[in-house]
Amino acid sequence: MTTLVLNHIDKNFGSGQNQMLALKDVSFKTEPGELTLIIGPSGSGKSTLLTILGGLQTPSSGEMIMNNQNIEHLTRRDREKFRLNEIGFILQSYNLVPYLTVAEQFKLVDHVKKQHNLAPSTFAQLLTQLGLQNLLSQYPNELSGGQAQRVAIARALYANPSIILADEPTAALDSDRVIQVGQLFQDIAHQQHKAVVAVTHDIRLKAYADHIFELVDGQLSQLQ
Ligand SMILES: Nc1ncnc2c1ncn2[C@@H]1O[C@H](COP(=O)(O)OP(=O)(O)OP(=O)(O)O)[C@@H](O)[C@H]1O
Ligand SMILES: [Mg+2]
Numbered sequence: 001m002t003t004l005v006l007n008h009i010d011k012n013f014g015s016g017q018n019q020m021l022a023l024k025d026v027s028f029k030t031e032p033g034e035l036t037l038i039i040g041p042s043g044s045g046k047s048t049l050l051t052i053l054g055g056l057q058t059p060s061s062g063e064m065i066m067n068n069q070n071i072e073h074l075t076r077r078d079r080e081k082f083r084l085n086e087i088g089f090i091l092q093s094y095n096l097v098p099y100l101t102v103a104e105q106f107k108l109v110d111h112v113k114k115q116h117n118l119a120p121s122t123f124a125q126l127l128t129q130l131g132l133q134n135l136l137s138q139y140p141n142e143l144s145g146g147q148a149q150r151v152a153i154a155r156a157l158y159a160n161p162s163i164i165l166a167d168e169p170t171a172a173l174d175s176d177r178v179i180q181v182g183q184l185f186q187d188i189a190h191q192q193h194k195a196v197v198a199v200t201h202d203i204r205l206k207a208y209a210d211h212i213f214e215l216v217d218g219q220l221s222q223l224q
Pocket of ligand 1: 013020022040041042046047048
């Protein structure tokens with residue numbers, strides 16, 4: 001069970017007169033066993049917060065603690081291991097590999113992360129749940145936006161991480177799929193005791209959340 005804590009994080013972009021503060025004194029904790037939503041308007045800092053949580057960007061100040069250890073004190077190799085083994089990222093841009101079929105996107109996970117990926121039967125069930133079983137030989141440019149988004153969700157879950165970070169995971173999905181993904185994320189949190197954090201504009205996901213935060217102009221506050 002892995003827990004990530006952010007303490008008083010600031011994130012600046014640019015310098016001098018062009019400097020902008022994308023995150024201001026943000027403190028946040030991932031909660032294993034719970035689905036947390038972060039809601040906020042475009043440009044409020046949601047993707048910045050999520051990529052800092054997942055170790056893809058470093059904060060300008062403040063500290064990040066993983067299982068009681070300051071992440072800055074880890075070696076680069078340990079930080080990479082942590083990202084690979086503990087974090088599942090569903091990026092806003094999906095990040096599918098263009099020259100690999102859907103099936104090969106998952107094989108790539110096997111190649112990069114050699115153990116603890118989902119067992120074949122659980123994986124087959126996930127593909128059915130997300131309606132992907134007939135798309136395995138397609139390439140990303142042959143998928144609709146919603147299909148690509150569901151592949152990105154399945155790929156992150158396939159690696160069986162302890163923390164799932166999802167950036168607008170339902171932006172391209174129709175209402176029925178939003179319900180399925182909301183339920184799926186809730187099941188993963190509640191039944192598998194993982195921490196699921198989703199940043200979103202989609203208020204339909206609120207029904208599934210254990211905690212809801214709002215991010216406005218880089219400032220985070222808890223609503224529920
Ligand atoms: N690499 C960067 N360099 C400069 N400014 C950046 C960078 N990344 C983000 N920003 C700025 O930080 C602010 C927050 O951006 P961010 O992408 O986190 O917003 P967001 O809430 O995810 O928006 P959206 O809902 O549109 O995805 C914006 O003003 C953006 O222009
Ligand atoms: Mg964003």
